[in-house]
Amino acid sequence: MKIVRTAQAGTLESQDVLITVQKGKPNTGLVIELDSPSAVQYGSKIQSEIETIVMEFKIEDVHIKAIDKGALGFTIKARTEVALKRACE
Amino acid sequence: MEYVENIIGRKIPKEVNGRKLRPFRGIGMEPIPDRKTATKIRRRLPGEKKLLKSIEEAIIKSGLKDGMTISFHHHFRGGDKLMNMIFKQIAEMGIKNLTLAPSSIHPVHAPLVKYIEEGIITNIQCGVTGPVGDAISRGKLKGLLIVRSHGGRARAVEDGDCRIDVCFIGAPTADEFGNLNGVEGKQACGPLGYMVPDAQYADMVIAVTNNLVPFPCSNISINQNHVDYVVHIKNPIGDPAGIVSGTTRITRDPIRIKIARNCVKVIEASGLLKKGFSFQSGAGGISLAVTQFLGERMREKEIQGSFGMGGSTSALVQLLEEGLFKRILDVQAFDREAIRSLKDNSSHIEIGASQYANIHSSGAAVNVLDTVVLGATEVDIDFNVNVVTESDGRILHGIGGHQDTSEGAKLSIIAIPLLRGRNPVIVDRVTTVTTPGMNINVIVTDYGIALNPKSPYYRRLKRKKTIQYKTIKELRDIAYKLVGGPPDPIPFKDRIVAIIEHRDGTVLDVVRQAKDK
Numbered sequence: 241m242k243i244v245r246t247a248q249a250g251t252l253e254s255q256d257v258l259i260t261v262q263k264g265k266p267n268t269g270l271v272i273e274l275d276s277p278s279a280v281q282y283g284s285k286i287q288s289e290i291e292t293i294v295m296e297f298k299i300e301d302v303h304i305k306a307i308d309k310g311a312l313g314f315t316i317k318a319r320t321e322v323a324l325k326r327a328c329e
Numbered sequence: 330m331e332y333v334e335n336i337i338g339r340k341i342p343k344e345v346n347g348r349k350l351r352p353f354r355g356i357g358m359e360p361i362p363d364r365k366t367a368t369k370i371r372r373r374l375p376g377e378k379k380l381l382k383s384i385e386e387a388i389i390k391s392g393l394k395d396g397m398t399i400s401f402h403h404h405f406r407g408g409d410k411l412m413n414m415i416f417k418q419i420a421e422m423g424i425k426n427l428t429l430a431p432s433s434i435h436p437v438h439a440p441l442v443k444y445i446e447e448g449i450i451t452n453i454q455c456g457v458t459g460p461v462g463d464a465i466s467r468g469k470l471k472g473l474l475i476v477r478s479h480g481g482r483a484r485a486v487e488d489g490d491c492r493i494d495v496c497f498i499g500a501p502t503a504d505e506f507g508n509l510n511g512v513e514g515k516q517a518c519g520p521l522g523y524m525v526p527d528a529q530y531a532d533m534v535i536a537v538t539n540n541l542v543p544f545p546c547s548n549i550s551i552n553q554n555h556v557d558y559v560v561h562i563k564n565p566i567g568d569p570a571g572i573v574s575g576t577t578r579i580t581r582d583p584i585r586i587k588i589a590r591n592c593v594k595v596i597e598a599s600g601l602l603k604k605g606f607s608f609q610s611g612a613g614g615i616s617l618a619v620t621q622f623l624g625e626r627m628r629e630k631e632i633q634g635s636f637g638m639g640g641s642t643s644a645l646v647q648l649l650e651e652g653l654f655k656r657i658l659d660v661q662a663f664d665r666e667a668i669r670s671l672k673d674n675s676s677h678i679e680i681g682a683s684q685y686a687n688i689h690s691s692g693a694a695v696n697v698l699d700t701v702v703l704g705a706t707e708v709d710i711d712f713n714v715n716v717v718t719e720s721d722g723r724i725l726h727g728i729g730g731h732q733d734t735s736e737g738a739k740l741s742i743i744a745i746p747l748l749r750g751r752n753p754v755i756v757d758r759v760t761t762v763t764t765p766g767m768n769i770n771v772i773v774t775d776y777g778i779a780l781n782p783k784s785p786y787y788r789r790l791k792r793k794k795t796i797q798y799k800t801i802k803e804l805r806d807i808a809y810k811l812v813g814g815p816p817d818p819i820p821f822k823d824r825i826v827a828i829i830e831h832r833d834g835t836v837l838d839v840v841r842q843a844k845d846k
Contacts, residue, residue: 278720281819285814286751310749
């Protein structure tokens, strides 16, 4: 799929995450910018959850900004999926 | 570095920065020192005066020099202005290399970070919250942070482990001869309990007040025979509105209310909730709800308790005024209602830090407690509790009375949600042990209640069919399943920045410098 617009999903409420999806610069692949209170202990898990969803969409260059407020894995995945769907054709 | 393992399995260096450490050996296992320390003898002849007009004059008269130890109280909590004010003056006077040993440091003391960086403050002995803790975690303090409980601090001051050269007491009301109280005047903050050991054991005691009253003042909580000078200034020493902090409001969160209700169920099941019952809880949201729900049950069952212990809150004051408790013993006020009650109600009794919680005394009030309900940042499967370090390894909280009350009370309950954001609260091994698991009886979470099998109340509580229990490992597994597995280890540097003392002066754990993100 192809990203045609910048799109968001989620909120900044406690235990939620705000995902912003943008078209990445050519040949930069997947870039994740993560801001999370759990970054030290769960940062790598959050990154891989976002990656899993991006892989399903088969998108090449994408910039994802995740402002996390302590969301659990299923929330991270669901918000990423919706943001990507909104961003793609 | 040479290490010794303490009784709870933590490796304690034999020495840090020339300071010899004694590993924690268990409750009552460490031999006690022979005598308490003695304060310097001072003399005031008839006709000599104590009243001064400026902070500068007071610091000069105090004889404060490089390398000394100074102390303050935290009864104004987030509204304290005195510590920043004094340090501004100390910095101007060029005094350096001080050990700061107040009863607590709060986010309002963020300006101290600058003085730490400049080497004006080089050691701290205190519980710290906010930016000062963050700065220490990042290695900015040249020396060490020693974290003690409130009772541990009183013990250290009286035993001489923490010799105070100059103590500055923010006094809401004072007379010109140094009788002080905390309940009168615009700056009323409630008890001055944490400064009682300092007043008695510091070599020099300076009271700073905005409200000078004719001699003798009433409601005396610190006596003139301990106070060397009284400074009368206009700039406010504190803002009582800052006493109520974010954590001291009652919760509306249904999850936390459920936890609070379950705490009350456990207290009832323990058989302790009967005539003469005594209780302490903190000022956190869950604790306040427990106090309220406990009041409901005491009303229904027509039980009158002997005393509630403070940190006092309006929730506790209400129970006193209804006659559900006969007395409040109070070392610190958490809101205005509590201050008013201490002033007006003779059944609301002020106590000093040693009377409250000093293990090296002829018996502290915590020893008479039936139940205490406490919080935690982390609890591990050995029931060890961490209240000091955050999930990123930084020092962000003090111990307060956690160690003292959990050790003294018959039944200590930790009331916590299973998750905080994505971080599991129940883990394999806490980052830092600040209260040993042997003092914890019950863990109440939103996903279930776990009993410490080593608790003397284990069998009695287990028999009750009104409560479903889980093991602590089951709770940990639920938490790990929800968050997607155990947490990644927190990366630390090698340097030790803080020592966590048990209330008897031995060492429970050490904290290392945090790695920057």
